[in-house]
Amino acid sequence: MTTYEVNFDGLIGPTHHYGGLSHGNLASVGHRHAISSPRSAALQGLAKMMRVADLGIPQAFLPPQRRPDLAFLEVQGFSGSPAERISATGQQRPDLLSIAYSASAMWTANAATVSPSSDCEDGRVHFTPANLQTMPHRALEARQTTKTLRTIFHDKNHFVVHEPVTAGVETSDEGAANHTRLCRSYGGPGVEIFVYGREQDDHHQTQRFPVRQTRAASEAIATSHMLNPQRCVFARQHPDAIDAGVFHNDVISVGNQSFHLVHEFAFADQDRVLAEISDTFGPGLQQIVVTDQELSLPDAVQSYFFNSQLITTGSNQMLLLCPIECSENAAANRLVASLLKADNPIYDCQFVDLRESMQNGGGPACLRLRVVLTEEERAVLPPSVFITQRQYRQLCDWVKRHYRSQLTVDDLADPRLIDEVAIAMQELDEMLGF
Ligand code: SUG
Secondary structure: OOEEEEEEEEOOOOOOOOOOOOOOOHHHHHOOOOOEOHHHHHHHHHHHHHHHHHOOOOEEEEOOOOOOOHHHHHHOOOOOOHHHHHHHHHHHOHHHHHHHOOOHHHOHHHOEEEEOHHHEOOOOEEEEEOOOOOOHHHHOHHHHHHHHHHHHOOOOOOEEEOOOOOOOOOOOOOHHHHEEEEEOOOOOOEEEEEEEOEOOOOOOOOOOOOOOOEHHHHHHHHHHOOEOHHHEEEEEEOHHHHHOOOOOHHHOEEEEOOEEEEEOOOEOOHHHHHHHHHHHHOOOOEEEEEOOOOOOHHHHHHHOHHHOEEEEEEOOEEEEEEEHHHHHOHHHHHHHHHHHHOOOOEEEEEEEOOHHHHOOOOOOOOOEEEEEEEHHHHHOOOHHHEOOHHHHHHHHHHHHHHOOOOEOOHHHHOOHHHHHHHHHHHHHHHHHOO
16 A cells, blocks of 8 residues: 655745744744735745645645634733724734734644554554644644644544643643654654653753743653554753754754754754664664754754755655755755765755745745655545645635735734735635535
8 A cells, every 4th residue: 555745734824924923933033023925925835835746746735724813812802893903902912913913824844743544553643733832823823723634634534633732831742843753664664753842850951942842742642642652762852952043853853764864963862862763763774963063053043954855756765855045055055965975865955945934934844744644544635635736826826816915014903904814715715615
């Protein structure tokens, strides 16, 4: 039976803007209140999806979430009609308006943690939507994500969509951005690596930036996904990396099948962690450690090299899909050239322009949720979530008709935006048929 890795990218929503909302994410804070282009952002994201689909790799998407989140504004004390709530919040608390309008659900690597059926004892694909509780704008996503995943992965014979891990100080969870699965082939058993930044009674705190993933959440997910504990590795993120702006593990390491590319400061106690991963995997794993000399932590964060997608295009053949910023960073450029020459599965590197998302700290890998599916599992999904030439054209056309080419944080107080977005979303719902 053929098994695929399907990327579910986040379709970038019409309210994409630069709120400067993510402390510890240097790009987000650095572009605070810059002018965004929701239209370019969405078209860039769609072009990336089509590029992957053109390689013959199944590509799907998750729709944008409903914004503004009026219920959130109500909880903050702003009541009345939608337009009244927006205008009062805009005048008194523009920071809350930015949260209510955030399009951050585009970064679907944070939507959920996913374990393929071949790893789970009950033979079903397990999803746990991330609670994203560390950042208020991201915490709004969990409820809608759960609903969307339950709609798309509705067949209970094949899929389980759990509730997000219950919110609590020690259970903050950011999904697949802190989870890597290595395997010999997608359909075979995998090693699931859960990366966390904090555990209970921790004495190794970061100095500057918040830690977003807790060990307790990762453990709860491994248990509810019915994974074999012998095939799971729990690794702690290096606190220096977090303090350098590596707020998720997918900004400092990337793995695919039997190839694992990591920065030397990806994990605390790195030698032990890599040995444990290798022992758990057994023979055939290739681990490449990129030294800080080759690519310093600031260069890794600036170029987002590790946020590239490693895409299998043939037997032990992988394409590296890098953010275009890597081509503009001398050290990242040298690293790509040397990886292309060395003995490893990467045979080609392509650059992709995702600048609108990148300026909020979201590269190619942030924009996609990897879901390994058998042919049978894939066959029960709604066809409208897959990117075909036709669907791509329709979505581009929809974006061009409904999205603004520019958006500032002040524009969020414009009551017309509420209706514009509602009309766009209604049309998308009709297009998707669910
Ligand atoms: O959570 N940025 C996102 C970027 C997420 C990247 N995801 C992965 N690494 N997988 C975040 O920090 C910025 C929003 C703003 O400032 O408007 C933001 O939420």
